[in-house]
Amino acid sequence: MSFSVILKETVDRVDGAVSAMIIGADGMPVEEYASEKLINLEDLSAETSAIIKDIANAAETLGLGEAKEFSIISEKCGIIMRKINAEYYFALIIKPDGNYGKGRFVLKSTIPKIEKEF
Numbered sequence: 001m002s003f004s005v006i007l008k009e010t011v012d013r014v015d016g017a018v019s020a021m022i023i024g025a026d027g028m029p030v031e032e033y034a035s036e037k038l039i040n041l042e043d044l045s046a047e048t049s050a051i052i053k054d055i056a057n058a059a060e061t062l063g064l065g066e067a068k069e070f071s072i073i074s075e076k077c078g079i080i081m082r083k084i085n086a087e088y089y090f091a092l093i094i095k096p097d098g099n100y101g102k103g104r105f106v107l108k109s110t111i112p113k114i115e116k117e118f
Contacts, residue, residue: 002111006110007021007033008020017093017095018034018037019092020093020108021090021091023044024089025049025086025087026049027046029041037102038077038095039093044093051072052104055070055115066083068083069107074096077093077096079091082104084111085115090110
């Protein structure tokens with residue numbers, strides 16, 4: 001199954017989800033899908049590398065171990081990012097009134113289906 005199909009299915013399974021993308025830890029986009037663009041996905045991709053580094057450093061400093069998932073919830077949207085492996089992340093963008101709990105669950109269950117592709 002192609003990444004674009006997986007991204008679309010992920011968005012379709014979560015109430016309020018509007019886009020998803022696979023992003024390299026270096027900030028390079030791999031694939032994206034958007035039924036609606038709440039944010040510029042190219043900008044998200046570009047900012048990802050700094051966010052990943054900051055969160056990894058914070059988790060290490062706090063003695064939490066490896067950070068596997070993080071979220072940014074704002075007035076405009078929520079972004080849930082889940083680690084696929086050391087080099088790639090899956091991002092799901094959800095409207096403010098969307099189902100964030102289901103978004104987290106769907107990401108957690110989708111990652112095992114695609115991680116062998118990396």
